[in-house]
Amino acid sequence: MRLLVVEDEQRLAAGLRKGLEAEGFAVDVVYNGTDALWMARENPFDAIVLDVMLPGANGYQVCRTLRSESNWTPILMLTAKVGVWDEVEGLDTGADDYLAKPFSYAVLVARLRALLRRGARPRPTVLEVAKENAALAGIAAQYRTIPGSAFDVDYGTGYDLVLLSNFLHHFNPETIHHLLTKVHAALGPGGRAVTVEFIPNDDRISPPDSATFSLVMLAATPAGDAYTFAELDKMFRDAGFRSSEKHALLPSPAHMVISRK
Numbered sequence: 001m002r003l004l005v006v007e008d009e010q011r012l013a014a015g016l017r018k019g020l021e022a023e024g025f026a027v028d029v030v031y032n033g034t035d036a037l038w039m040a041r042e043n044p045f046d047a048i049v050l051d052v053m054l055p056g057a058n059g060y061q062v063c064r065t066l067r068s069e070s071n072w073t074p075i076l077m078l079t080a081k082v083g084v085w086d087e088v089e090g091l092d093t094g095a096d097d098y099l100a101k102p103f104s105y106a107v108l109v110a111r112l113r114a115l116l117r118r119g120a121r122p123r124p125t126v127l128e129v130a131k132e133n134a135a136l137a138g139i140a141a142q143y144r145t146i147p148g149s150a151f152d153v154d155y156g157t158g159y160d161l162v163l164l165s166n167f168l169h170h171f172n173p174e175t176i177h178h179l180l181t182k183v184h185a186a187l188g189p190g191g192r193a194v195t196v197e198f199i200p201n202d203d204r205i206s207p208p209d210s211a212t213f214s215l216v217m218l219a220a221t222p223a224g225d226a227y228t229f230a231e232l233d234k235m236f237r238d239a240g241f242r243s244s245e246k247h248a249l250l251p252s253p254a255h256m257v258i259s260r261k
Contacts, residue, residue, distance in 0.1 A: 001024070001025050001026065001046045001047070001116060002025070002026045002027075002028070002043075002044070002045050002046050003020060003025045003026070003027050003028070003045060003046065003047050003048070003049060003112070004027075004028050004029075004030070004036070004039055004040060004043070004045045004047075004048045004049070005017060005020070005027055005028070005029045005030075005048075005049045006029075006030055006031075006032075006033070006035075006036040006048065006049065006050045006051055006054065006059070006062070007029070007031065007049070007051045007078070008031045008032060008051060008053070008054050008055060009051075010031060013029045013031065014029075016029075016049065017029050019105055019109075020109075020112075023109055025112075028043070028045075031054075031055075032054055032055045032056035032057075033054040033055070033056040033057030033058060033059065033061060033062045034056035034057055035056070036048075036050065036054070036056075036057075036062050037057065037062055037065060037066070040062075040066055040071060040073060041069070041071070045073050046073070046074075046116055046120075047073065047074045047075070047076065047112055047115050047116055048073055048074070048075045048076070049076050049078055049108075049112070050062060050063060050075050050076065050077050050078065050095070051077075051078050051079055052077060052078075052079035052090065053079065053080070059077055059079065059090070060089060060090065060093045063075055063077070063090070063093045063094045063095050064093040064094060066094070067093070067094035070122070072120040072121060072122050073120050074096045074097075074115035074116065074118065074119070074120060075094065075095045075096050075097075076095070076096065076097045076098070076099060076108075076111055076112060076115060077090040077095045077097070077098045077099070078099050078101065078103070078108075079098075079099075079100060079101060080100070080101040087100075088213075089213070089216050092166070096115050096118070097111050097114075097115060099111060127145055130143070131143055150179065150182075151175070151178060151179060151182075155182060155183070155185075155186035156186060157185070157186055157187075157188065158186075158188040159186050159187050159188060159191055160187075160188060160190075160191055160192070161187075161191065161192050161193075161194060162183045162186060162187060162191070162192075162193045162194070163193075163194050163196075164183070164193060164194070164195040164196070165195075165196045166196055166197065166254075167195075168195060168197060168227065168232070169197060169198065169213075169217050169221075169224050169225060169226050169227065170217070170221050170224045171221075171223060171224055172223035172224070172225075173227075173231070173235060175223070176235050177235060177238060177239055180193070180235060180236060180238075180239035180241070181239045181240065183239070184239050184240040184241060184261060187261045188261075189261070190260070190261060191260075191261045192258055192259065192260050192261070193236070193241065193258075193259040193261075194256060194257070194258055194259075195232065195256070195257040195258075195259065196249070196254055196255070196256055196257075197226070197227070197232070197254065197255060197257065198210045198213040198214075198226050198253065198254055198255075199226065199227065199228060199229050199232070199246065199254075199255045199257075200213075200214050200226055200228055201228065202228050202230060204228065207253060209253040210226055210253060211226075213226045214226035229244075229246045229255075229257065232244065232257055233257075236257075236259040240261070241259040241260060241261060242260055242261065243259070243260050244257050244258065244259040244260075245257070245258050
């Protein structure tokens with residue numbers, strides 16, 4: 001079994017190589033995200049151990065890129081970041097498992113063996129799952145997709161509701177304004193936009209999970225952030241919405257924002 005270890009802490013990388021080789025694995029090591037992408041594209045690995053905070057391209061970007069290229073090599077993310085939404089972000093970008101430092105080496109090996117048993121199976125995209133669910137609900141004839149970028153395509157008009165789920169935090173306010181203006185134009189009279197996000201308080205340091213997620217977005221996206229409700233409310237109003245209200249989605253720390261045209 002051949003593993004790729006991507007870890008910028010060279011002493012830890014050397015320790016992982018030594019231990020995993022003692023377990024019978026063949027191990028290749030790289031120290032940045034750029035080399036990780038090249039190695040994963042050029043070589044058939046059975047699994048990848050991927051740190052998050054890497055030079056070149058961070059672990060989220062590496063994972064997202066590989067999955068977008070239909071590279072389904074099992075990925076175990078290994079990181080010092082311990083917030084709930086750090087783990088959520090890792091799994092949502094396509095990782096198969098997530099292990100926080102400091103970690104038990106025995107647990108690391110056990111999780112790798114579990115990933116190897118599952119293998120590199122293709123995962124259907126969100127849109128494919130939505131299509132299957134529409135068929136199961138008996139509304140397949142009403143299901144359609146619009147190819148292209150959400151920022152460029154013509155949505156059409158007359159929608160009662162537009163759902164923006166875990167999306168806005170990837171972008172800066174100017175980009176969000178452009179998107180929300182398009183959403184507002186696509187909604188019919190009385191239409192609503194429903195946004196699901198991790199929303200920190202105005203102090204930006206609480207609650208802990210949302211505040212930590214904000215740091216993840218600042219580090220892992222070119223211009224994203226976890227926005228406060230006041231910031232989101234202003235963005236929606238600037239795009240033409242008349243009001244927004246926030247609702248907790250317990251037991252999740254996420255919130256739903258309903259914005260009315």
